[in-house]
Amino acid sequence: MITAGTNSRIKRLVQLNQKAKIRRQEDVFVAEGVRMFLEAPLSKIREVYVSESFRGGDLCAQKLESTGYEVVEDSLFKKISDTCTPQGILCVTGQFHYRxxxxxxxxxxxxxxxxxxxxxxxxxxxxxxxxxxxxxxxxxxxxxxxxxxxxxxxxxxxxxxxxxxxxxxxxxxxxxxxxxxxxxxxxxxxxxxxxxxxxxxxxxxxxxxxxxxxxxxxxxxxxxxxxxxxxxxxxxxxxxxxxxxxxxxxxxxxxxxxxxxxxxxx
Amino acid sequence: MITAGTNSRIKRLVQLNQKAKIRRQEDVFVAEGVRMFLEAPLSKIREVYVSESFRGGDLCAQKLESTGYEVVEDSLFKKISDTCTPQGILCVTGQFHYRxxxxxxxxxxxxxxxxxxxxxxxxxxxxxxxxxxxxxxxxxxxxxxxxxxxxxxxxxxxxxxxxxxxxxxxxxxxxxxxxxxxxxxxxxxxxxxxxxxxxxxxxxxxxxxxxxxxxxxxxxxxxxxxxxxxxxxxxxxxxxxxxxxxxxxxxxxxxxxxxxxxxxxx
Structure with a gap:
C-alpha cells in the first residue's frame, strides 16, 4: 500500500491530472471512477490504483484480477483524484493514436x-x-x-x-x-x-x-x-x-x- | 466608493451569490457581467456595482445613468464576483414570479x-x-x-x-x-x-x-x-x-x- 505523501508515484499521478505536457511525454492519461475503469480497454490500461476503502462490486473485482492494482491510503487517494468525492479507483491508460x-x-x-x-x-x-x-x-x-x-x-x-x-x-x-x-x-x-x-x-x-x-x-x-x-x-x-x-x-x-x-x- | 472589506453591503453581496435562502428572503439575485447588465430589464434592477477600473463602453454608460451605481474597489469587487476574471459590473435584480x-x-x-x-x-x-x-x-x-x-x-x-x-x-x-x-x-x-x-x-x-x-x-x-x-x-x-x-x-x-x-x- 502506498502511504507516504512524498511517494514519487503520487506526485506523478497528480501531475498527470494537471499537466497536458506530462501526459503527452508519458503517452498516457488518467481515467477515474468505476465506470471509466470498466469501459477502458484492457489492452490500454497501464496501471490501476484503488483507495484503501474501495469496494467496487463483482465486475470491478474481476477486471482488477486481470489488470493488477496498487492500494493507496484513502487520504492520499483524495490527492490523486480530480473529483471532490472520489469513487476510489483510477487507471493510467495509454493515449490513442488514430490515423x-x-x-x-x-x-x-x-x-x-x-x-x-x-x-x-x-x-x-x-x-x-x-x-x-x-x-x-x-x-x-x-x-x-x-x-x-x-x-x-x-x-x-x-x-x-x-x-x-x-x-x-x-x-x-x-x-x-x-x-x-x-x-x-x-x-x-x-x-x-x-x-x-x-x-x-x-x-x-x-x-x-x-x-x-x-x-x-x-x-x-x-x-x-x-x-x-x-x-x-x-x-x-x-x-x-x-x-x-x-x-x-x-x-x-x-x-x-x-x-x-x-x-x-x- | 466602497473600500472596506467589512462593509456590510459587501458581506451581503457575497451571501447573495452563495445562498439560495438569502436570495429568496430578499427576493433578488445577482446578475454579473456586461452582457447580463445590458440585458437585465430596467424595471428589475435594484442596485448596480462597478469596479474602480471598470470601463464598459457607451451602452453601459448610458444604462448606468438610468440605474445609478456604486463604485467598489477592485480587490473588493473580486470578492463579490462569482468568476475568476470579473468584468467589473454586477447588478442585484428582482426575482421573477410568473404564473x-x-x-x-x-x-x-x-x-x-x-x-x-x-x-x-x-x-x-x-x-x-x-x-x-x-x-x-x-x-x-x-x-x-x-x-x-x-x-x-x-x-x-x-x-x-x-x-x-x-x-x-x-x-x-x-x-x-x-x-x-x-x-x-x-x-x-x-x-x-x-x-x-x-x-x-x-x-x-x-x-x-x-x-x-x-x-x-x-x-x-x-x-x-x-x-x-x-x-x-x-x-x-x-x-x-x-x-x-x-x-x-x-x-x-x-x-x-x-x-x-x-x-x-x-
Missing part, C-alpha cells in the same frame, strides 16, 4: 470538426453525443483543449474509449482533404443563409463547430462547402457549442434513419 | 418540464436553448437546483430575463394539469418504444427531462401521455440532460417551421 483513414473507413462518414473548443465539459459532451448520434470521428484544431484533461475524460462518460479522434495540424487543410474525399463540409455559422434542416446529410458529412465565445474563424468558414444556420428565436445570439453539435448530429441521424442509410439506433 | 397561465398564453405552447436537474450549467444551457428553439416556458420540480444560482444565471446567457418559468409544487400534478389543458406531455426515457422523431409536436407539447444521473422517476414517466426515446448508437447509456432537451426542442421547432406553425426562426 485519418480510420475516421473515413465507413462509406458515408459522419464527422465533427472542432475549432478551438475551450470548455472541457463541452468537448467531453460532444464526444458522448457524437457516439450516440452514430458519428464516426472527431477532428480537432490544435488549439482545442486537451482531450485528456480529466474533466473532458469525465464528461465523455466513456466515449473517449470508442470515438476515433485526432488533432489536425491545420483544420482548414483537413477540411479541404475531406472535401476531396467526397465528404461535404458544413460550417455552423450565424451568417448561414440556409437552415441546417434544408441540407441532406445522407452522404459523407462533416460539421464544423467553432469556439464558444467567437465561433468559427472567417477563413475556416470559407473552407466549408456550405454555411448552415441553426434558427434562433427570441434574443439568443448563439447556442452552446455542444448543443449546436447535438442539434446538427441528430438531424443527420434522423435523416439517415428515415432513409435507412447509416446504422440504426439501438 | 402558470403566463406559460400557456400562446395557442400551442412548447414547454420543458425539468425534474431534479442538479448541474447549474445544464439548467442554464436549457434556458438558453429553450429560448432559441422558441419554447414558451420552463417548469421545474422543487428539487431542481436554484435557478438564481450565479452559475445558472451565467449559462443562461441572458435567457433568464426572457424565458418564463416557475417551480411546481408537484411536477406530476402540473403534468396532469397540462394534459387537461390540451398540452401533450412527452417523457424522454430510455424505455420509450417510439423514437422522438415519430411524434408530431405541432400542437401544445411539453417535454419531461429527468435528473442527470437517474433520469425521470418512474411515477413521473407514468404521468406523461407518451414515452419517447432518443436513439443512441455505440455503447452510450444516456445523453447529457441539456443535450436531450436540445434535441427534442429542435425537433419540435423543425416540425413547426416546416408546417408554418409556431414562430419563424430569425
Amino acid at each position: 485519418q483513414e480510420q475516421l473515413l473507413r465507413k462509406k458515408n462518414p459522419l464527422l465533427l470538426l472542432l475549432e478551438n473548443i475551450q470548455d472541457p465539459g463541452n468537448l467531453g459532451t460532444m464526444f458522448r453525443t457524437a457516439e450516440a448520434a452514430g458519428a464516426d470521428g472527431i477532428i480537432m484544431s490544435r488549439d482545442t483543449v486537451d482531450v485528456y484533461n480529466p474533466k473532458v475524460i469525465r464528461s465523455t462518460m466513456g466515449s473517449i474509449f470508442r470515438m476515433p479522434f485526432f488533432y489536425a495540424q491545420d483544420l482548414r487543410e483537413t477540411a479541404a482533404f475531406l472535401r476531396r474525399s467526397g465528404v461535404r463540409v458544413y460550417a455552423a455559422h450565424l451568417g448561414g443563409k440556409r437552415f441546417y434542416t434544408e441540407a441532406a446529410y445522407l452522404e459523407g458529412a462533416a460539421f464544423l463547430i467553432g469556439n464558444e465565445g467567437n465561433g468559427l474563424l472567417e477563413e475556416t468558414v470559407r473552407a466549408a462547402d456550405q454555411i448552415l444556420r441553426i434558427p434562433m428565436e427570441g434574443e439568443v445570439e448563439s447556442l452552446n457549442a455542444a448543443v449546436s453539435a447535438a442539434v446538427l448530429l441528430y438531424e443527420a441521424s434522423r435523416q439517415r434513419r428515415q432513409t435507412g442509410n447509416g446504422a440504426k439506433g439501438k | 402558470q397561465e403566463q406559460l400557456l398564453r400562446k395557442k400551442n405552447p412548447l414547454l420543458l418540464l425539468l425534474e431534479n436537474i442538479q448541474d447549474p450549467g445544464n439548467l442554464g444551457t436549457m434556458f438558453r436553448t429553450a429560448e432559441a428553439a422558441g419554447a414558451d416556458g420552463i417548469i421545474m420540480s422543487r428539487d431542481t437546483v436554484d435557478v438564481y444560482n450565479p452559475k445558472v444565471i451565467r449559462s443562461t446567457m441572458g435567457s433568464i430575463f426572457r424565458m418564463p418559468f416557475f417551480y411546481a409544487q408537484d411536477l406530476r400534478e402540473t403534468a396532469a394539469f397540462l394534459r387537461r389543458s390540451g398540452v401533450r406531455v412527452y417523457a424522454a426515457h430510455l424505455g420509450g418504444k417510439r423514437f422522438y422523431t415519430e411524434a408530431a409536436y405541432l400542437e401544445g407539447a411539453a417535454f419531461l427531462i429527468g435528473n442527470e444521473g437517474n433520469g425521470l422517476l418512474e411515477e413521473t414517466v407514468r404521468a406523461a401521455d407518451q414515452i419517447l426515446r432518443i436513439p443512441m448508437e455505440g455503447e452510450v447509456e444516456s445523453l447529457n440532460a441539456a443535450v436531450s432537451a436540445a434535441v427534442l426542442l429542435y425537433e419540435a421547432s423543425r416540425q413547426r417551421r416546416q408546417t408554418g406553425n409556431g414562430a419563424k426562426g430569425k
Whole structure:
C-alpha cells in the first residue's frame, strides 16, 4: 500500500491530472471512477490504483484480477483524484493514436470538426453525443483543449474509449482533404443563409463547430462547402457549442434513419 | 466608493451569490457581467456595482445613468464576483414570479418540464436553448437546483430575463394539469418504444427531462401521455440532460417551421 505523501508515484499521478505536457511525454492519461475503469480497454490500461476503502462490486473485482492494482491510503487517494468525492479507483491508460483513414473507413462518414473548443465539459459532451448520434470521428484544431484533461475524460462518460479522434495540424487543410474525399463540409455559422434542416446529410458529412465565445474563424468558414444556420428565436445570439453539435448530429441521424442509410439506433 | 472589506453591503453581496435562502428572503439575485447588465430589464434592477477600473463602453454608460451605481474597489469587487476574471459590473435584480397561465398564453405552447436537474450549467444551457428553439416556458420540480444560482444565471446567457418559468409544487400534478389543458406531455426515457422523431409536436407539447444521473422517476414517466426515446448508437447509456432537451426542442421547432406553425426562426 502506498502511504507516504512524498511517494514519487503520487506526485506523478497528480501531475498527470494537471499537466497536458506530462501526459503527452508519458503517452498516457488518467481515467477515474468505476465506470471509466470498466469501459477502458484492457489492452490500454497501464496501471490501476484503488483507495484503501474501495469496494467496487463483482465486475470491478474481476477486471482488477486481470489488470493488477496498487492500494493507496484513502487520504492520499483524495490527492490523486480530480473529483471532490472520489469513487476510489483510477487507471493510467495509454493515449490513442488514430490515423485519418480510420475516421473515413465507413462509406458515408459522419464527422465533427472542432475549432478551438475551450470548455472541457463541452468537448467531453460532444464526444458522448457524437457516439450516440452514430458519428464516426472527431477532428480537432490544435488549439482545442486537451482531450485528456480529466474533466473532458469525465464528461465523455466513456466515449473517449470508442470515438476515433485526432488533432489536425491545420483544420482548414483537413477540411479541404475531406472535401476531396467526397465528404461535404458544413460550417455552423450565424451568417448561414440556409437552415441546417434544408441540407441532406445522407452522404459523407462533416460539421464544423467553432469556439464558444467567437465561433468559427472567417477563413475556416470559407473552407466549408456550405454555411448552415441553426434558427434562433427570441434574443439568443448563439447556442452552446455542444448543443449546436447535438442539434446538427441528430438531424443527420434522423435523416439517415428515415432513409435507412447509416446504422440504426439501438 | 466602497473600500472596506467589512462593509456590510459587501458581506451581503457575497451571501447573495452563495445562498439560495438569502436570495429568496430578499427576493433578488445577482446578475454579473456586461452582457447580463445590458440585458437585465430596467424595471428589475435594484442596485448596480462597478469596479474602480471598470470601463464598459457607451451602452453601459448610458444604462448606468438610468440605474445609478456604486463604485467598489477592485480587490473588493473580486470578492463579490462569482468568476475568476470579473468584468467589473454586477447588478442585484428582482426575482421573477410568473404564473402558470403566463406559460400557456400562446395557442400551442412548447414547454420543458425539468425534474431534479442538479448541474447549474445544464439548467442554464436549457434556458438558453429553450429560448432559441422558441419554447414558451420552463417548469421545474422543487428539487431542481436554484435557478438564481450565479452559475445558472451565467449559462443562461441572458435567457433568464426572457424565458418564463416557475417551480411546481408537484411536477406530476402540473403534468396532469397540462394534459387537461390540451398540452401533450412527452417523457424522454430510455424505455420509450417510439423514437422522438415519430411524434408530431405541432400542437401544445411539453417535454419531461429527468435528473442527470437517474433520469425521470418512474411515477413521473407514468404521468406523461407518451414515452419517447432518443436513439443512441455505440455503447452510450444516456445523453447529457441539456443535450436531450436540445434535441427534442429542435425537433419540435423543425416540425413547426416546416408546417408554418409556431414562430419563424430569425
